[in-house]
């Protein structure tokens with residue numbers, strides 16, 4: 001089928017799949033962001049077990065392939081009597097992995113903060129959590145806008161894992177498999193999805209660059 | 220100086236090592252309210268470390284440090300609360316890079332002292348005016364000169380209404396033409412009765428403003444004297460040669 005035939009026949013499905021991919025990406029990125037911040041706070045905390053846990057987390061989830069993690073969730077969890085929908089399994093896999101990278105970027109951001117500023121905060125009588133909230137995390141975030149933007153795009157691409165399981169609703173990658181099992185969409189079906197992924201990534205990149213210019217810290 | 224009063228800061232037989240390096244050796248020092256104690260000595264003699272033990276940015280190995288007669292809390296909320304009473308001004312200013320000058324000054328009062336925001340802002344503006352950088356209030360630190368940053372950092376400390384202020388070489392990172400403006404602010408502070416411990420190489424400042432001069436070498440307090448006596452007639456050979464090496468420049 002040609003692209004126009006595909007669009008005529010599956011136009012609505014593509015739109016729905018695009019929205020599903022966006023929704024999945026937004027949920028996963030938000031979760032990854034929150035987990036990433038928590039893990040990062042643990043990594044700089046004075047409590048050793050927390051630091052060890054957080055380091056382990058990062059090492060594991062930075063290095064595990066998304067597909068393996070998804071398979072693990074889908075096939076192993078039922079043995080523990082945990083039954084989750086495919087959507088939830090995909091969400092978890094596509095959150096836990098980016099969270100590890102999020103923490104890496106935030107740590108890199110933290111390393112740009114002059115240690116003297118932390119001492120200044122402590123000298124003012126700020127507690128550990130105040131120092132983290134008011135001095136460390138805000139600066140780490142501002143200096144990692146571009147890596148986090150890339151992470152958002154990477155998270156979107158990770159959600160394509162959904163095509164490995166019969167997730168309902170279909171995302172962009174899942175729709176390609178769906179079309180190819182029910183009709184002869186071939187490369188064209190893939191190209192449409194690819195174009196939509198790319199277009200989204202370009203928009204994300206533009207927004208990220210703008211935000212970075214706005215919040216970047218003068219040094 | 221009123222020796223019958225209790226000292227505000229008291230170090231008793233304080234020892235501190237960095238690994239094998241003995242950086243503070245049996246330090247005894249009392250600082251009384253309203254005093255300006257100037258600490259001088261060669262590089263590596265332990266001046267910064269001494270200064271930093273007073274608000275426990277550095278821990279000590281043995282001995283004790285009392286603030287208003289009470290030992291420094293070991294950690295946690297009490298230590299944080301104690302630090303809020305001790306202002307600290309650093310060689311490298313250490314203003315918060317992501318905040319405006321005004322926010323730098325209000326952060327402590329709002330977060331630590333729970334001062335209402337509006338009140339904190341008014342007071343911050345008063346202090347920024349007092350140190351002469353009010354016109355810079357909405358800029359971020361990197362947009363200010365070193366001298367302006369250091370004066371803003373002093374305002375940030377003052378906003379906490381500290382009972383004592385520690386200065387660790389506050390002018391050493393400054394271009395010569397900016398040193399005077401910072402020393403002027405410090406001189407005014409001293410005249411207003413602020414209790415200060417000042418590590419500095421500015422001998423003229425020490426002479427004019429110090430109540431007492433402490434000379435340190437290799438982790439020990441070698442000499443402690445009134446500024447006139449110290450500068451005109453140091454008792455120890457080490458102080459004499461240190462002063463000569465400085466005047467030699």
Ligand SMILES: Nc1ncnc2c1ncn2[C@@H]1O[C@H](COP(=O)(O)OP(=O)(O)OP(=O)(O)O)[C@@H](O)[C@H]1O
Pocket residue numbers: 237240242260261262263264265266267268269
């Ligand atoms: N965190 C640290 N770890 C190990 N050694 C340190 C540390 N901080 C300082 N030292 C060492 O302790 C000694 C005293 O340092 P300190 O900074 O107190 O000296 P100082 O008198 O302030 O010198 P300067 O005039 O150069 O600032 C020096 O030999 C220094 O190298």
Ligand SMILES: [Mg+2]
Pocket residue numbers: 266267268387388
């Ligand atoms: Mg020093």
